[in-house]
Amino acid sequence: MKDQVDYTLYLVTDSTEAILGSRHLVEVVEQALLGGVTVVQYRDKTSDTGALIKTAKALHEKCKKHNVPLLINDRVDVALAVGCEGVHLGQDDMNVTEARRLLGDGNIIGATVSSIEEARIAVERGADYLGIGTLYATSTKKNTKDIIGVNGIRSILRYLHTSSDEAARQIKTVCIGGVNALNVQRVTYQLHAPSDASSPPKSIDGVAVVSAIVAAKDVEQAAANLKTLLCTPPTFTHSSPSTTAINGDDDAWTSLAHLHTTALTLTRAVHTHGPLSHNMTNLVVQNFAASVALAIGASPIMSNAGAEAPDLARLQGALVINMGTATPDALRNHALAIAAYNAAGRPVVLDPVGAAATSARKDALASLLAAGYFAVIKGNEREILAVAHASGLVMLKTGHAGQQRGVDSGHALYDLPHRAHIVQRLARRERTVVLMTGATDVISDGRRTYAVANGHAYLGMVTGSGCTLGTAISAYLAAAPEDPFLAAVAALLHFEIAAEEAGRSEAVRGPGTFVPVFIDELYRRRKAIVDGVLEEGPERMKVEVLTEVKDAGILKEL
Template identity: 40%
Template sequence: MAKPTVDYSLYLVTDSGLNHPSRTLLQSVEDSILGGVTLVQLREKDLDTPAFIELARKVHAVTKKHNVPLLINDNLEVALAIDAEGAHVGQDDISCVEARRLLGPNKILGISTGTTEEAQKALADGADYIGIGTCFMTQTKSPKRTLGPIGVRAILEALPAESEMKTVVIGGIKHDNTRRVVTHSAGAHGRIVDGIAVVTGIVGAQDAKVASEQLLSEFKIGHELASKKHQNNIRGTVQDGRASVEDVIKSFPQMLTTLREKSPLTHHISNYVVMNDTANATLALGGSPIMAPSAIEAEDLSKVVSSVVLNIGTLTDSFVDCMYEAGKHANAQSKPVVFDPVGAGATKLREETTRKILNAMHVDIIKGNAGEISTIAKIIGGGDKTETIAMRGVDSMGSGFSNPAAIVQAIARREGAVVAMTGMIDYVSDGFRTVAIENGHAYQGRITGSGCMIASSIASFAAISPNDHFAAAVAGIVALNLAGEHAATRADVHGPGTFRAAFIDEIANLTPQQMLNDARIKTVTV
């Protein structure tokens, strides 16, 4: 008998201990298949072999009825006894080579992997697929570390582009994170995960059929987005429908007018040092801030706010918890998320928090100085080894990148986000359009919170420009940089202290026509 053809899109892994009490395991399996599950793995850690064989025969009868392959977890004796379509083994179980010898060439064989080395060995040892995990924390395992979408992508990129071995991501996969995981799995050579493996999200759901339908839909959407992202990266061209840089600049007056008319509400989880200034800057610009660092109300706020700012300037456990909740709920509500990784490279805690945020949610706009952007580049990986920009506290040190435009463009393409790097010259890219902004004044760098205020400005513009976050980021930076220029020339400004008050005034005084006439923006070709 030839090896069965397998669709890995939605891979159910059973667990009797987590099965919803309203139905039997057999009912869960059948309902999930009716909802779209394409492959089933029977995992029973606590059954002896005879009982496992008996249960496996019953499950196999269900899967065969629907022409869905059944794999047995770890126990090859059971797999052979019921003539299952294959087996899955872990790193601490029988070796992949020995499992293949026992199963023969025509059975499906998968193995769990958590590192690039394990994935490469699985390929060499003849596995048909690998389960990549653990992606997120899960009820079924207590991993020493989680990979997140960034770690999953790194493993995929370690595999040859021409390899036919399939890949499935496992660990904490739910309908609300599936799209991000799959979309961000597309690496430099275009490999995308072939499927998602789900345990609790299906067997623990009240309705396994509906849960499976939702998961499969999210997988397909994510796969389509990942494919489109890769094709755009290959072409290196602007996607259809994106405004040219010239048209973005022409839209500034209307953007500022709309912002002031609508006064969009922005949820700030910000640092205590600048919370008052960022709130006042948002108000002066025409937006409306709410400074709410409680995770408990994040879901409710996500339904009424228009954008979210995540600022890690003063890290506390409660702030971080709120950032995770606010970001994930904003994603669910399709509200733009602006991430300001303040001091990201200064300490291990800040770097790890940045990694967790980028893994936990989709960030629409990343705003940081050269040191913070350097840390982002280090975290997400890919391409040539990037230059490292040192941090002292929250400040970036040194002269910056030798080619800053190339850095922001590369990160933007890899993350599918807009990246804004602030400095003497600011650089913004969505991976296709890249600009240098030459507005601003040195006094902005001599007061606390000017960068945080720019993140708030970007979020306000993103709230009224949901279809073009690049335009929002450019407008947000230009608006505050122009206000900085105007404030510095006032007769009552004698230094950073008087500039700070004047800066807020000039944000409020900024006119739509000034944004159009005074913006100094250059398109950069990388």
């Protein structure tokens, strides 16, 4: 049986009053089994041996009816007495080798690991699966020393994926710690082993859940909901087919003619749909961002109240999270909004403003990355480097020395090939679109990568120009969520070509006079495209197709 175990939804029981309440554990587990739980681990650290055996026997009867294995936490003696399918062992319990000697080869033995070394030892000793964690802090996990987060689990998965040991490559994995209905799809989507594009990554085989099932008012429904979420694509990575669906084969993106046509199509889509652009941004740029949204045909709302997000997310728009004001209160509201838009399957743009400037901002960035999934992450070079570091990528070769001081981009640290490698690698790791802005922008979804040299120097001299680019991207994402990469590129081209046109205007004498003319040009370009009077071809786009982004040898994964 152990070779056919389905680890998708792994229930760990909790008999404490705070979680179980006055309900009977066996009845709760039966409801969970009806809801679709695929493995049950009986965990009870306080009852005496006689009580453990009695409860375990009752649980085993229920599990057998559903052909689901029952594992006993820690207690090999109880597993032997009950005759159940196996045990799960922590680092402070009996080791896997001794448990295997007692239980035999036919029983399942799982091991908790929180480091590569612990994983290596568990595989070497013959574990059948690994329980990797702890992912997030929980009320049921009192010992927080083993909280390793997303990056810690990724590193273990990558070790298993690249191991020369066949057993390590094939071993099943389950993550545990704070998994619930709000984050389970993001967890399963992003917890994959970072690898090169030619090799499919090793992912987790299931999630272990405690209170999200045991403490639920309707246990069967909670389990069924989790099972559905685990067996369907994440809501935030797909949308229903749009009338503006982007057509073309897998290689169409390399054609600038196709890109030009697509960009014009998406500009018309924004105009037609007038999508909501919900901006959670700082007061300095709210007016500018709203004006940009209106000029390109979107409907802006500037609301930093997380409580409004569930209602706004139902309006089929997109959200911009701007880190310009990284206060604890702002971060709490951001987390609420991100969760609401993720749950509604609507796009979220992260603008990590000044993320590399201070330790507090780096912590804020880590908090936001843990709060939800982002369809696009955009920032200047130093900000994207801060995102890469928060994602678990270490720079082996630094560029020119210099810490970010404010929200300005500063001088370039890396040349284009290095920047392209960083952006593509980060996009692949986070399974999202990453845009690094600069004199030449680099944008990638991990497979497709462009360098875009449109724009004007005045953009770098105006407060909030980068923030308003995030607003433009959100509008395009809302209008065409089926391909965030091309939507973001189309928004970038609209924004930067308009900036070029504004910069040429005789009315512009510097950054101060640039802004109103720039807003006019955003509007003028949109109208020209919609009215079919735009007289330009693909050559207007200063886009380089980067079909081969080489490993620059400057990144290492933790």
